[in-house]
Every structure is written in structure tokens, then in C-alpha cells.
Amino acid sequence: GQSKGAVTFNVFEMWDSDEPVPRVELLKKVKGCDGILCVLTEKIDAQLLEAAGPNLKVVSTMSVGFDHLSLDELKKRGIRVGYTPDVLTDCVAELTVALLLATSRRLIEATHEAKTGGWGTWRTLWLCGHELANSTVGILGLGRIGVAIAERLKPFKVKKFIYTDVAPRPELANMIEAEYVSFDELAKQSDFLAVCCALTPETHGICNWNLFSKMKKNAIFINTSRGGVVNQEDLYEALSTGLIAGAGLDVTTPEPLPTHHPLFTLKNCVILPHIASASYTTRNAMSALAANNLLAGLRGEPMPKELKL
Numbered sequence: 599g600q601s602k603g604a605v606t607f608n609v610f611e612m613w614d615s616d617e618p619v620p621r622v623e624l625l626k627k628v629k630g631c632d633g634i635l636c637v638l639t640e641k642i643d644a645q646l647l648e649a650a651g652p653n654l655k656v657v658s659t660m661s662v663g664f665d666h667l668s669l670d671e672l673k674k675r676g677i678r679v680g681y682t683p684d685v686l687t688d689c690v691a692e693l694t695v696a697l698l699l700a701t702s703r704r705l706i707e708a709t710h711e712a713k714t715g716g717w718g719t720w721r722t723l724w725l726c727g728h729e730l731a732n733s734t735v736g737i738l739g740l741g742r743i744g745v746a747i748a749e750r751l752k753p754f755k756v757k758k759f760i761y762t763d764v765a766p767r768p769e770l771a772n773m774i775e776a777e778y779v780s781f782d783e784l785a786k787q788s789d790f791l792a793v794c795c796a797l798t799p800e801t802h803g804i805c806n807w808n809l810f811s812k813m814k815k816n817a818i819f820i821n822t823s824r825g826g827v828v829n830q831e832d833l834y835e836a837l838s839t840g841l842i843a844g845a846g847l848d849v850t851t852p853e854p855l856p857t858h859h860p861l862f863t864l865k866n867c868v869i870l871p872h873i874a875s876a877s878y879t880t881r882n883a884m885s886a887l888a889a890n891n892l893l894a895g896l897r898g899e900p901m902p903k904e905l906k907l
């Protein structure tokens with residue numbers, strides 16, 4: 599007597615903790631599952647899919663990023679994948695702007711000085727930073743989030759938006775009047791460079807010495823995508839030698855970044871603990887979408903947001 603489209607769970611098990619489920623535990627628990635709803639701390643790879651076995655039909659991740667999912671392995675097994683684009687775009691763009699301003703205007707350094715006695719008399723060059731007005735903002739990987747960042751930065755009187763990607767994306771670019779440039783030109787022209795691409799084998803480590811060495815001395819580098827796109831040794835060199843002016847990172851490798859990591863010693867590096875989508879509204883929307891993707895997948899219906907494999 600169940601209503602049409604209802605999904606009956608024989609067993610529904612939830613890891614009821616904010617801490618990630620230990621891998622060994624997860625490998626045991628997934629055995630025989632039809633569906634898995636995960637977050638980005640869970641690696642969904644061949645080992646896990648083998649442990650789950652042939653019942654598994656759908657993996658729903660509560661994230662827009664999918665670098666923790668082995669897409670080839672999922673595709674090979676005919677497992678459908680749901681993810682959570684769109685619902686976090688505003689929240690991530692907002693945080694990216696906050697991180698950019700915190701970095702360029704040295705807010706973290708400034709509050710530290712204010713409360714630890716570093717605040718003397720008003721001084722002409724003390725805690726000077728770089729402003730957005732008349733600047734060129736570069737976007738590495740133009741998608742929903744890059745557009746939303748540019749829309750928010752425009753009222754700060756940015757002079758020009760430029761972007762690079764595997765190919766021009768005129769529909770998105772037109773929304774923000776952004777010009778398509780090469781990777782090298784993006785490095786050379788950007789006063790602010792925001793990384794908004796997905797982490798894939800192609801983008802792994804692309805923000806390395808080759809990029810930083812072409813950037814302006816006054817440039818601010820911002821990453822709210824994935825730590826894996828950055829070569830952190832090269833970024834450390836670039837920041838500590840003044841090759842670029844500053845970096846704001848919401849994502850690192852690994853996460854959490856160990857407290858003794860050299861990047862934490864730099865005043866011109868602002869590090870946040872992966873909080874770009876952390877608003878109550880957005881996290882609620884992400885969890886609802888992830889649940890609805892899972893249910894649709896289990897019913898064999900179109901998912902609200904399915905990742906095409």
C-alpha cells in the first residue's frame with residue numbers, strides 16, 4: 599500500500615556524526631547498499647565500489663565538487679551520480695569576495711595588530727594593500743561560480759574581467775563582459791586571480807611556478823575551488839619572495855592543513871578551513887538536493903542534478 603514513487607528502505611543507515619566515517623567502517627557498511635549519500639571527505643573509488651557490490655545504483659554527493667569520486671569506475675559499473683551545483687553558488691561567491699578583500703586589504707594582519715599592541719599612531723604606508731577599483735580580475739575556469747564572483751566584484755569598479763578555460767564560454771562570459779585570454783595572458787594581466795575550476799587530471803597542479811612567475815608583483819591569488827590545483831611549494835616560494843603580493847586560500851592539500859605548515863607562517867597568506875559553502879541556508883539546500891538526487895536515483899527517475907558520466 600505504498601504511494602507511487604515512494605522508496606521503501608529495508609535498511610537505512612546514517613553516520614550520525616560531524617566527523618567523517620572511518621574508512622574501514624565505511625567499507626563494511628556499504629556492503630549490499632543500493633545507494634550512498636556522501637560528502638567530499640569520502641573517497642568513492644574502485645575499492646569502495648567493490649566493497650559495496652553489484653546492488654549499488656546511485657552515489658549522491660553533497661557537494662558540487664566531484665574529485666573525490668572515481669568517475670571512470672562509477673561509469674564502468676553503470677552507477678548514477680548526483681551532485682549539488684547551483685544551490686551553493688551565491689554562498690561560495692560571497693565568501694570568495696570576503697576572502698579576496700581580507701587578503702588584499704590585509705584584514706587578518708590588521709585585526710591582529712590592533713589587538714596585540716601593533717597599532718601605533720596613524721602611519722602613511724602601514725598596512726597598505728591593493729584595491730579593486732580600476733583593476734583587472736582574472737578567472738581561472740569560468741563556470742557558475744566564476745560568473746557569480748564577477749557579478750559581485752563589478753560594483754567595486756573593476757576595470758576588466760578576463761578568463762581562461764579549455765575553450766571560450768561566450769554565454770557565461772557575456773553575462774560579465776569577460777574577455778577570453780590564454781593562460782599566460784591571464785597570469786600576466788590579472789591584478790586579482792580567482793581560481794574557480796574543477797579539480798581534474800588536467801587542472802591538477804596548474805597553479806605552479808610557471809603561473810606565479812608570470813604574475814604581477816601586486817597580484818592577489820585566490821582559491822576557493824580545490825587545493826589540488828595549486829602546487830603549494832611553488833605558492834610558498836612566490837609569496838615568501840614577494841613574487842606575488844598575497845594569497846587567500848579556502849582549500850588546501852591536505853585538509854586540514856597541518857598547523858605547522860609553512861604557509862601558516864606567512865602574513866600575506868590568508869587560510870580558511872574550507873568554509874565557502876558554509877551558510878545555514880546553503881548547507882540545508884545542499885543536503886535536501888543530495889537527498890532528492892539519491893531518491894530519484896533509487897527510483898530510476900531523472901535526478902534533480904545528475905552528473906553526466
Ligand SMILES: O=C(O)C(=O)CO
Nearest residue numbers: 660661662663686875
Ligand atoms: O561543494 C563542494 O564541492 C565543496 O567544496 C563544499 O561545498
